[in-house]
Amino acid sequence: MNPSAAGKTYPATTFTVDPERVSAFRKIFDEVEGVPATFATVAEFAVMPQIVADPELGLDFSRVLHGNQEYEFRRPLREGETLEVRCRLGSIRELGGNAFLVLVTELAEPGGDVVCTARSTLIERAAD
């Protein structure tokens, strides 16, 4: 992984809080109503292919573990709404041969305020 890629911002995309997927999420965890707090992971996963394929970053996804996850909400997500997804590489650090990438994904009102900020720490394990 290339540490100088830190701070890179990816082109914004859109994400719809699909009621069918929300319902599937609720069912798995026996939640009765609302949009589960970790549903934002769907948006994070939707942008993952462009990050994995980014030659400037050079992430080896086959060696990646999920180290840490954080969600912050200004308000809950609403079923059926379409939000803008803004994704950037927060920081890249090396420690003991492992590389730690913090991926910051913001879900925002189109052209407006951030609704939810997701921070994922991905650990690229040292090669064998």
Place this chain on the structure above:
Amino acid sequence: MPSVRDVAVPSDLPVLSRVVTSEAVKAYADASGDQNPLHQDEAFARTAGFHGIIAHGMFTMGHLAAWLSTWAGGPERIRRLTAQFRASVFMGEAIVAGGRVKAVDVEQGVAVIECWVMVERDGKTEWPIRRGEAEVLLDP
């Protein structure tokens, strides 16, 4: 649902247990979009050094969020949730989510919770999620 005025600090919250099945993990892969074969393919998981299929870290966090939402009175009460993934979870294991109220802000109606997910394995306690923290809005 609880009000910050009635919540003792510190106080332990009731735990919530869930047995992790391959059906639920497959459903999670489809719902989340995370189709990593580590979570579906036994042979692949073994090649990667695990003794069987492991659950997504986010599956475990999803259970933690459901536990919190059950106590708080709905997912919309959760303002912040963080987790550190520290151990894998295998199919058939029971994951137990729990935590305690660390602080309350009566003015803001907010409770700060420290939370975790544990699993008993071979007579030892493992921590798939450690040092989780959440802020929940109990009194909007």
